[in-house]
Amino acid sequence: MFVALVFTAGLCWTVSGQERWLTPASSQIDAIYPAVEALYIDLHKNPELGFQETQTAAKLAAHVKALGFDVATGVGKTGVVAVMKNGPGPTVMLRTEIDALPVEEKTGLAYASTIKSRNAAGEMVPVMHACGHDLHMAAWAGTARLMAENRARWHGTLVMVGQPAEEGGSGAPAMLKDGLFTRFPRPDYALSLHDDDTMPAGTIGYHPGLFRAMSDSITITLFGRGGHAAMPHNTIDPVVLGARVVLALQTIVSRENNPVEPIVITVGSIHGGTQANVIPDEVRLQVSVRTFTREVRDRTLAAIRRVAENEAAAAGAPRPPQIDVPAAIRNPVINDARLTLRLADALKKHLGAQNVIEMPAKMTSEDFAEYGVAGVPSALLHIGAVNPAKLAEARKTGVPVPAPHSPEWAPDLQTTLKAAIRAEVTELLELFGGQAP
Ligand SMILES: [Zn+2]
Ligand SMILES: [Zn+2]
Missing domain, CATH: 3.40.630.10 (Zn peptidases)
Known part of the structure; x- marks a missing residue:
């Protein structure tokens, strides 16, 4: 046939x-x-x-x-x-x-x-x-x-x-x-x-x-106390605090996360201040987070919150950071x-x-x-x-x-x-x- x-x-x-x-x-x-x-x-x-x-x-x-x-x-x-x-x-x-x-x-x-x-x-x-x-x-x-x-x-x-x-x-x-x-x-x-x-x-x-992956776009606003650039002792500098937070966030990826469960934390935007001789009173970070599972996502977002809040506390910030997690690609x-x-x-x-x-x-x-x-x-x-x-x-x-x-x-x-x-x-x-x- x-x-x-x-x-x-x-x-x-x-x-x-x-x-x-x-x-x-x-x-x-x-x-x-x-x-x-x-x-x-x-x-x-x-x-x-x-x-x-x-x-x-x-x-x-x-x-x-x-x-x-x-x-x-x-x-x-x-x-x-x-x-x-x-x-x-x-x-x-x-x-x-x-x-x-x-x-x-x-x-x-x-x-x-x-x-x-x-x-x-x-x-x-x-x-x-x-x-x-x-x-x-x-x-x-x-x-x-x-x-x-x-x-x-x-x-x-x-x-x-x-x-x-x-x-x-x-x-x-x-x-x-x-x-x-x-x-x-x-x-x-x-x-x-x-x-x-x-x-x-x-x-x-x-x-x-x-x-x-799933995607979250998080905004972290860090608060300090502004003042004269030449008198840093009278201020709480949110730019230095922001720099610490950026680096500390990377240790979530390298030190806290199981390397066989991939995550990405990228600070894609950092804004604070207007000119060299003024210490501003806040700095805003926009952070992109990519994860594959809900469990890893929840753990990562909690770690980001913990790092931001405790770095702010360590800097003596006048109040805790504001952390916004709007709707994103959740699947x-x-x-x-x-x-x-x-x-x-x-x-x-x-x-x-x-x-x-x-x-x-x-x-x-x-x-x-x-x-x-x-x-x-x-x-x-x-x-x-x-x-x-x-x-x-x-x-x-x-x-x-x-x-x-x-x-x-x-x-x-x-x-x-x-x-x-x-x-x-x-x-x-x-x-x-x-x-x-
Ligand atoms: Zn695209
Ligand atoms: Zn596309």
């Missing part, structure tokens, strides 16, 4: 003679690429901060509406949900983030962003797609187009999600609270793809299980292991095994975690976005290439974008080819 499957140009014929679509042909991607790149450049030039992405959302909504999706906007404030019900089969969600960062672009690209806008605090800030969410959106749009134009060749329900405000972690919770999994078909699987500075352009990285991304390995297998088959590699976990954070916490098996994969020669040079010199959130972050566009579309469509077809769980 004839049982072999025949692969050609992304097609395969099963024993029944029925054609099954497994991956897009290169010619299919090439045909849509100019439009996808034009959308990328438009999005790159016109970035919007979290929960302000009205123009961005309108562009995505118009694109998927024209393809025949049922489209809802304003989900979780500025999110987009596009549904294509296409017969029996699983429901699969593909999510892109749509927000940008308050970063001044320094890529020198012809289409660099020059946008400035007001942040949530009302300050004017430069805005840039420094995390590559523009690339994710363009790939998402290309994937939607190929899925729509080839809808006779797959069955199931496709839910395309444009999620606002990923930076800071409030966009995914906002969409879930606004009924993402109740007003729209609840997905059997949730997928997303993020660009990455550690792999050559177009290489897919997967990591089953615990993949991305780690845990990639469903079975789903991740299944996708990795399909990707290896269609992108080549050398282009699909297991990658290490990262201490960066992602609110994509929320979809898994809501009970949907989820997989966040990464895609290398760096020119291979530049990456090889960086490995040789030890000087890293610019990474996401850098003002110089610029993906190796064509290779990355085409591979992202191929990977997303291949993942969707793998899942639509199976039974609904």
